[in-house]
Amino acid sequence: MAPAIPLATYRLQLTADFDFDKATAVVPYLKALGITHLYTSPVMKARKGSTHGYDTVDNGQFNPELGGEAGFARLSEALTKHDLGLIIDFVPNHVGVHFADNPWWLDVLEWGQTSPHAVAFDIDWDLLPHRARGGVLLPILGSSYGEALERGDIELRYDSDEGSFSAWYFEHRLPIAPERYGEMLRLIVKEADATETEAGKRLLSLATRYTGLRRPNRKEAPSFKAELRGIMGAADIVTHGLAAYRAAKDRPAQTLALHHLLERQHYKLGHWRLASSDINYRRFFDVNGLAGLRVEDPGTFAATHRLVKQLIADGKLQGIRLDHIDGLRDPAQYCQRLRRLVRDAQGATKPFYTVIEKILCEHERLPHFAGIQGTTGYEWMNVITQVLVDAKGLDALDETWRQVSNRPPRLTPYVKDAKRRVLETLLTSEFTVLTRLLARIANGHYSTRDFSADSLRQALELYVLHFPVYRTYLTHSSPTSLDRKLIDETIERARAEWFAADEGIFDFLRDALTMDLLKPGRPPHSAPRVRRFALKVQQFTGPMMAKSLEDTAFYQFHRLLALNEVGGDPASTGLAISAFHEAMKARAKEWPHGMTATATHDTKRGEDARARIAALSEIPGEWTSAVSRWKVLNAPHLTLHGNWRAPSATFEYMLYQTLLGAWPLEGSERDFVARIQAYALKASREGKEETSWLNPHEAYESGVRSFIEKILDPAQSAEFLEALQTLARRVALLGALNSLGQLTLKATLPGVPDFYQGTEFWDLSLVDPDNRRPVDFAARHAALGSLDNPDWSSLIKAWPDGQIKLAWTQHLLKLRGRLADVFTQGDYQPLDVRGTHADHVIAFARHHRGNAAIVIIGRQFAPFTQAGREWLVPEGFDATVDIAGYAAHGLVENELPLSQAFRDFPAAVIEARTTSAARPARQRVRI
Secondary structure, three states: OOOOOOOOEEEEOOOOOOOHHHHHHHHHHHHHHOOOEEEEOOOEEEOOOOOOOOOEEEEEEEOHHHOHHHHHHHHHHHHHHOOOEEEEEEOOOEEEOOOOOOHHHHHHHHHHHHOOOHHHEOEOHHHOOOOOOOOEEEEEEOOOHHHHHHOOOEEEEEEOOOOEEEEEEOOEEEEOOHHHHHHHHHHHHHHOOOOOOHHHHHHHHHHHHOOOOOOOOOOOHHHHHHHHHHOOOHHHHHHHHHHHHOOEOOEHHHHHHHHHHHHOOOEEEEEHHHHHHHOOEOEEOOEEEEEEEOOOOHHHHHHHOHHHHHHHHOOOOOEEEEOOHHHOOOHHHHHHHHHHHHHHHHOOOOOOEEEEOOOOOOOOOOOOOOOOOEEOOHHHHHHHHHHHOOHHHHHHHHHHHHHHHOOOOOOHHHHHHHHHHHHHOOOHHHHHHHHHHHHHHHHOOOOOOOOOHHHHHHHHHHHHHHOOOOOOOOOOOOOOHHHHHHHHHHHHHHHOOOOOOOOOHHHHHHHHHHOHHHOOOOOOOOHHHHHHHHHHHHHHHHHHHHHHHHOOHHHOOOOOHHHOOOOOOOOOOOOOHHHHHHHHHHHHHHOOOOEEEOOOOOOOEOHHHHHHHHHHHHOHHHHHHHHHHHHHHHHHHOEEEOOEEEOOHHHHHHHHHHHHHHOOOOOOOOOHHHHHHHHHHHHHHHHOOOOOOOOOOHHHHHHHHHHHHHHOOOOOOHHHHHHHHHHHHHHHHHHHHHHHHHHHHHHHOOOEEEEEOOOOOOOOOEOOOHHHOOOOHHHHHHHHHOOOOOOHHHHHHOHHHOHHHHHHHHHHHHHHHHOHHHHHHOEEEEOOEEOOOHHHEEEEEEEEOOEEEEEEEEOOOHHHOOOOOOOOOHHHOOOEEEOOOEEEOOEOOOEEEHHHHOOOOOEEEEEEEEOOOOOOOOOOOOO
16 A cells, blocks of 8 residues: 555656556556656646646546546556555646636626626626626637627527527637527527517517516526527527628628627627736736636635545545645635545545645745645755756856856846836736725725825835745735745835835835734724735735746846756855755755655756756856857857847857757757757747747747757758767766766655656656657666666666666665655754765765665766766765764775765665764765
């Protein structure tokens, strides 16, 4: 039976091409590898053709494209047979909308605020401009509304099986409010010239019986529709009569009729570009097709979690990964409800593994939420990278970046500029909702009514620009001291940039954000509005930071791409070994069971591509010289036009790092050029400098595409390709050594190691969708079968084929299985390292009740490999590890020389026993 706390998880990306049955076939391989829990992408019904599953349209059923309930049952049976647990990725924050597949959303479009599902969506009904009645903006049109109408792109249709009317815009279904059916039937019968027919008379009679405001209402509508579809001959009349609404440029009366009908619906159709300024439902980031859910509503929570609860009760689900926890109005409340649901489902209090997708900024601490074991591990991925890079090399790369970009190597200005850009474009509508709400709060009392809407908007904008993390975690009560401090400090930074008269506007803003406006003795303000504002700001700053930092600044600031990871700091100066040890000791006490990831579906590049690029910090001089030469060689391939060039100088610098990270280890790769071009298109649009998703610069994009094609063409760039390949071989070797150390740390540090699909071999993928390409599991399973007794020297000689990584992965996971208590419950003890090369070694012990594992890895291998020209020579290491207090086979001294530890492999994990209380390290490591 799988342990309650996983020893190792394995992430599979499920799609129509890799469904439940395909996952079932992989289960024996995962068991042989040493995995204890399969961890899947979302399994609930998603939009047809979804490649990720985050566009869930029905949380109450399994995705039929994955095999539905029957397919899931087969997977569950296989997992039980092999003693593997199941963790699913679950999306509480949002669902897929538009199109014709989300029953809740379609009901809301049909019935507006009277729909029982209206409370499930975060819609500001009264914010549509120039509209008397509330409605939701649907920014789905590819052209202006008038053009779409006159072209006949919006078509009214009748569903004779339902007895219902809907407007259709290509694949988007737009239900017509039943209260309009009566007037429609009268016009349809007239248009069909059927007033004297029996069916026509019955249709008119039906329409006449439901007169008055808002009729038929929700209670009456089912009978109305049933009678409508039961009228013999009605379908033919309606089919002909709908010509009265068949819009076209040369049919003005019909176009106007359809327009007037659409204007009286619970929605308003608009061009997709309106989303940035006028959208009035909360989205996932800026994705119009993903609408935010109000899981704070008890009914919505219960309905969306019903299947999850059943799976837990049936013993088919052992864990859950909560997607985008920062999107929720009150994550703390949500986690408490989820814990109660788990307890109710299990019928007893026992562990249920729950982790949250949460991006922590530098020096940010994770709040303690009920029932949560930790995060999905982005922060630990970045800690590992930062301790492996060469800090001295980063100083040199700072200067290189300064020369390339003509800007200081500081990230903050990039993020601030990106936030301004996002506020002006992608998230303008969400920000407008907040500023209007803040203005209404101010107008609610005579003491604050003189704060103009424009001044409040500017003050709130400064606050957002200076807010340093993703969000605070206020509940309906007062903020924690940590959140209050964060808000106060941000207010002061914003105030420092305010050049108008203050007159208390920032004090008012602070009190609104902290809800201090509601304290006894304060001038009375609307409590619902103040709470709504404070909690909605929290839901806004997360997407704001994500779109500005991850999806903009990370694609502009290219000083060393290995540091440009989700939750990372591209301007990091590296991490001292002593600081690394302190972080791990704290983690062992606070979050010993959170995930440790080195690759996910969200990472900007594969874990081994990242490890390669990190190695550039070890040879910064050679790297800078190489880039200088490559720029000269490739200058003829640039596209020059007026005051711009394609690619830009900074983008060209980014491309060279990308090429080294992804360069094929053995031979050529058939689609390599296309992969790099696809990555470059996404990276350039995300960067929003020369081009963007909203406003593509076709000439620039074409120039970048042409540049890549030419520099990777042997007929045009032979000298460049030879130089690139020479350096790539060396960087690949240094990267491989980095990768094996990274893997060792992931598997032995406090936490649960998570393995992303396919990364048992070298992972040189780029950002999605590149990292979601099909995985050859048959090849991996076959290779694993030949590695029962690995010959490390042979594997080292053939290291480019990736089998050395697969063998080491299995070795580490078997060790975790044998020493399960050590790795799930054990302490973390830094070990003292002495010698000339002490700063190239990370050593620590994990121990629990007498059992222990000693872990030793090297870092910054350039001095021991002739800068990547040959495999590691362990005799070159002048360092010893103090292992006093630990005994193991083959260890007879209190000190272990690195030349002995690395004799067979560039890392060591040694099973041991504690002979006395493990002594604290004397911190002699030289940094």
